[in-house]
Amino acid sequence: MNFLKSIKAFFIELGELFYFTGRFFRELFSRPVEFKELLRQCYNMGNRSLLLVGVTGFILGLVFTLQSRPTLAEFGAQSWMPSMVSISIIREIGPVVIALVTAGRISSGIGAEIGSMRVTEQIDAMEVSGTNPFKYLVVTRVLAATLMVPLLIIFGDAVALFGSAMVENIKGNVSFQLYFNQAFLALKFSDIIPATIKSYFFGFAIGLVGTFKGYYCEKGTAGVGEASNAAVVQTSLLLFLIDFIAVFLTDVFIDL
Amino acid sequence: MGTTKEKEIIIKIQDLHKSFGSNVVLNGFSMTVYKGDSVVILDKSGSGKSVMIKCLVGLLRPDSGYIEIMGHDPTILSQKELNELRSQIGFLFQGSALYDSMTVRENLEFPLRGHKAWLSQKDTRVKQALESVGLLDAIDLMPSELSGGMKRRIALARAIMLRPQTIIYDEPTTGLDPITSKEITLLIQRIQQEYDATSLIITHDIDFAKAIATKIILLIDGTNYASGTAQELEASTDPKIKAFFK
Numbered sequence: 001m002n003f004l005k006s007i008k009a010f011f012i013e014l015g016e017l018f019y020f021t022g023r024f025f026r027e028l029f030s031r032p033v034e035f036k037e038l039l040r041q042c043y044n045m046g047n048r049s050l051l052l053v054g055v056t057g058f059i060l061g062l063v064f065t066l067q068s069r070p071t072l073a074e075f076g077a078q079s080w081m082p083s084m085v086s087i088s089i090i091r092e093i094g095p096v097v098i099a100l101v102t103a104g105r106i107s108s109g110i111g112a113e114i115g116s117m118r119v120t121e122q123i124d125a126m127e128v129s130g131t132n133p134f135k136y137l138v139v140t141r142v143l144a145a146t147l148m149v150p151l152l153i154i155f156g157d158a159v160a161l162f163g164s165a166m167v168e169n170i171k172g173n174v175s176f177q178l179y180f181n182q183a184f185l186a187l188k189f190s191d192i193i194p195a196t197i198k199s200y201f202f203g204f205a206i207g208l209v210g211t212f213k214g215y216y217c218e219k220g221t222a223g224v225g226e227a228s229n230a231a232v233v234q235t236s237l238l239l240f241l242i243d244f245i246a247v248f249l250t251d252v253f254i255d256l
Numbered sequence: 257m258g259t260t261k262e263k264e265i266i267i268k269i270q271d272l273h274k275s276f277g278s279n280v281v282l283n284g285f286s287m288t289v290y291k292g293d294s295v296v297i298l299d300k301s302g303s304g305k306s307v308m309i310k311c312l313v314g315l316l317r318p319d320s321g322y323i324e325i326m327g328h329d330p331t332i333l334s335q336k337e338l339n340e341l342r343s344q345i346g347f348l349f350q351g352s353a354l355y356d357s358m359t360v361r362e363n364l365e366f367p368l369r370g371h372k373a374w375l376s377q378k379d380t381r382v383k384q385a386l387e388s389v390g391l392l393d394a395i396d397l398m399p400s401e402l403s404g405g406m407k408r409r410i411a412l413a414r415a416i417m418l419r420p421q422t423i424i425y426d427e428p429t430t431g432l433d434p435i436t437s438k439e440i441t442l443l444i445q446r447i448q449q450e451y452d453a454t455s456l457i458i459t460h461d462i463d464f465a466k467a468i469a470t471k472i473i474l475l476i477d478g479t480n481y482a483s484g485t486a487q488e489l490e491a492s493t494d495p496k497i498k499a500f501f502k
Contacts, residue, residue, distance in 0.1 A: 032370070116356070124315050125353035125414075129367040130339035 020212050024142055027135045034140050041144035045106050049152055056101045057156035061089065061163030069171065078172055082179045083186030085164045089157050091191050096243055098156035099202035102149055103235040107210035110141050111231030114214025115224040123215075138211040145207030150199040190254045198246040202239055209235040263290035265324070266422055266454045267312065272321035273478075274307055281307045282318070283478030294448060294455045296469035298462070298500060305458040305475050306350065309424050312456075313345060314338050326422060343371065346415035346423040346453070350430060352407040354399040360386070360410050361395050367417045374418065385413040388450065389443060405436035412443065416451060423447070425457040429464045441467050462500060474500060 065085055072078050114137055117123050126133040165179040210231045217227040267289035274282040281304035289295045297305050310316040312323060314330035323329060328341050354363050364382045368374040374381060386392045389409040399407060408428065415423060428444060429437040441464050448455055459465055465472055466486045473483040474497060482489060482497050490501045 113357075120351050120356075121349045121353040122355055124310070125347070125349055125355075126366075127315060128313055128342050128345070128347045130343050130370055131366070132335075 016216065017208075017212055020138075020215070021208060023134060024139060024208065027132070027139050028143070030135070032135075034136050037136055037140045038144055041140050042148055045102075045144050046148040046151060049102055049105055049148075050155065052101060052105060053098055053152045053156045054159050056097065057094070057159035058163040060093065060097055060156075061085065061160030061165075062167055064088070064093070064160070065164040065167040066171075069167070079182075081168055081172070082164075082174075082182035086161060086183035086186055087191055089160045089164075090187060091195050092243075092247075094157035094160055095153050095195050095199045095202060096239065098153045099149060099199065099206065099239050100236055101156075102152055103206050103239060104232055106145055106149075107206045107231040107235040108228045110145075110207065110210030111213040111217075112224055112228040114138075114141075114211055115217030115227035118214065118217045119219055119221070119223060134215075138215060141211050142204065142207035145210070146200055146203040149203030149206055150196060153199040153202070154196075190250075194246060194250040194254065198242065201242045201246070205238045205242060206235050209238060263292070265289070266291050266293070266326055267456060268322070268324040269308070269312070270322040272308065272311065272323065273319045274304070274311060274316065275319055280478055282311075282321075285321075285475065285478060286480050287473055287483070289454060289456055291454055292452070294457065294468055294470045295473060296465040296471070297456070297458045297473045297475050298465050299458075299460060299475035304478055306426055308475075309347075309426060309456065309458060312424065313342060313347060339370070343367075343418050344421050346418070346420035348408075348411055348415045348423070348425045348428055350426040352399075352404075352411035354402075354407055354411055354414070356399055358399075359395075360391075360397050360399070360402075363399070363410065364414050364417055367414060371418065381417060385417050386410075388416065388447060389413045405432055405439065408432065408436075408440055409443065412440075412447065416447060419451060420453060422454045422456070423451075425455065425459075427459050427461075428457065429459065429461045437461070437464065444468060 065081060068081065068084065069078065072081055072084070114123075117137070123133045123137070126136060161180070161183055165174075165176050165183075168174040168179050169176060213227040213231040213234070217223045265288055267287070269288075270286050272282050272285040273280075285304075285308060287295070287297075297308070299305050307316060311318045312325055312330065314333070317331060323331060326341065326344060328337070330338060330341065333341060354360075355366065358366070361382055364385055365378050368378050368381065382395070383392060386395060389412055391406060391409050391413070394402060394406060394410065399410070402410065412428075425444065429440050432440060444455075444457075445468060447453070455468075457465075457468060469486060471483060472486055472489055474481045474489065476496060482492065482494065489497055492498060
C-alpha cells in the first residue's frame with residue numbers, strides 16, 4: 001500500500017510541476033516585467049557563484065589532465081591531451097559538473113529562500129500588496145538561472161581548460177599558446193552548440209525545481225529544510241535525465 | 257442598535273465554511289462589520305480565525321458561504337479587481353511578514369508598486385508612515401536588525417502605506433512582551449483615529465481586546481458563538497463565554 005501511495009504522490013507532484021511550468025510560461029509573457037528583480041537575481045546567481053564555479057572548473061581541468069597523463073604517456077599520445085581534454089570538458093564534463101555544483105548553490109538557495117518566505121507569510125503579504133508573487137519570485141529566478149547557468153558553464157569550461165593547460169605546461173613543457181591552439185583545433189561547432197543548448201535546459205531545471213519546491217513548501221522550519229534538500233536532489237536527478245536526452249538527440253541528429 | 261443599521265456595511269460574512277481535509281475550521285461563521293467599527297474576533301489560538309481573514313482578502317477560497325468586503329465579493333473578482341480591492345485594505349500579519357531581503361524603506365515602498373499616483377511621493381509617504389509608528393531612524397535597517405516589537409511597528413507602517421479604509425490585524429500582540437504589547441495597542445488606537453479606518457482584529461489577548469474593541473465576536477467551533485461589547489460578554493453566565501474572561 002505504501003508503494004502505491006508513493007507512486008500516487010509521485011504522479012501528483014509531477015502533475016503539479018507541469019502545471020507550475022505552464023504557469024511560468026503564461027506569466028513570463030505577461031506584464032509588468034520585473035526587470036529590477038531579474039537583474040538582482042542574475043547578479044546573485046551569476047556573480048556570487050563565480051568563485052565556486054572557478055575553483056571547481058580549475059580543479060576539474062587540473063585533476064582530469066593529471067589523471068589521464070600516465071595512460072596517454074603509455075601510448076606516447078601526450079600530444080592528444082589538449083584535444084581530448086577540450087572535447088571532454090566542453091561536450092560533457094564541464095556542463096554536467098558545473099550544473100551540479102550550481103544546482104547545489106542556486107537551487108537549494110532558491111528553495112530555502114522562497115520556502116522561508118512561504119512559511120513566514122511573506123508571499124501572502126506580497127499578494128495582499130497587489131504584487132503577483134509568482135511573477136516577482138518565480139519567473140525572475142527561473143529566468144535568471146536560465147540565463148546565468150550557461151554563462152557560468154562557459155566560464156567554468158574556460159577555467160578548466162586553463163587548469164589543464166597549466167598541468168601540461170609544468171609537466172609536459174607545452175606552451176599555453178600551443179595548448180590552446182591544439183584544444184580549439186579539435187573543437188567543432190557540433191561539440192559546442194549542443195553543449196550550449198543543453199546548458200540552458202540545465203539552468204531552467206535548476207531554477208524551476210528550486211522555485212517549485214520553495215513555493216509549495218510545507219509549514220514550519222522542517223518544511224524549509226525539506227524544500228531545500230529536495231530541490232538539490234531532484235534537480236540533480238533532472239540534470240542527468242536532461243543530459244541523457246541531450247546526448248541521445250545529439251547522437252541522432254549530429255552523429256557523434 | 258438602531259444607529260448601527262444605518263451605518264455602511266464594510267464586511268459581511270454569511271454561513272462561511274472552510275475545511276482542510278477532515279479538519280473543519282469554519283462551520284457556518286457569520287458576522288457584519290460597520291464603517292468605523294473596531295471589531296475583535298476572539299478565540300483560542302489555532303481555531304480558524306486566521307483562515308477566516310485570509311478568505312476575506314482572497315488568499316484562501318472558502319468551501320461555501322458568502323463574503324462581502326467593501327461592497328465586493330472577493331471570490332468572484334478578477335485578479336486585477338482583487339488587487340484594486342486589496343489596495344484599500346491594510347493587512348498586518350501575525351509574524352509581521354517583512355521581506356527579509358529588503359530594507360525597511362524597500363519594505364514600505366513595496367505596496368506602492370503599481371500605484372503611479374503614490375509612487376511620485378513615495379519618499380514622503382514612507383517617512384510619514386514611519387513617523388506614525390515612531391521609527392523613522394530605522395529607515396535603512398534590514399528586518400534582521402529589528403526587535404520583535406520594531407518589526408510589528410514596521411509591518412503596521414507597511415499596512416497603512418496606501419491609507420487603507422479597512423485594516424485587518426492578525427494577532428498584533430502575540431509573541432510580544434507586556435510592555436511592547438501595550439505600546440502596540442496604543443499605536444493601533446492612534447492609527448485608527450488618525451486614519452479613521454474600520455478595523456477587524458483577531459486575537460486571543462483578552463486585555464488587548466477589551467482595550468480596543470467596539471464589539472467582540474467569540475469564535476467557537478468555527479461559528480460566531482456570541483458577540484457584543486466587552487462588558488456585555490463579561491456579564492454573561494454562559495460557561496463557554498465566561499472561560500474567555502477568567
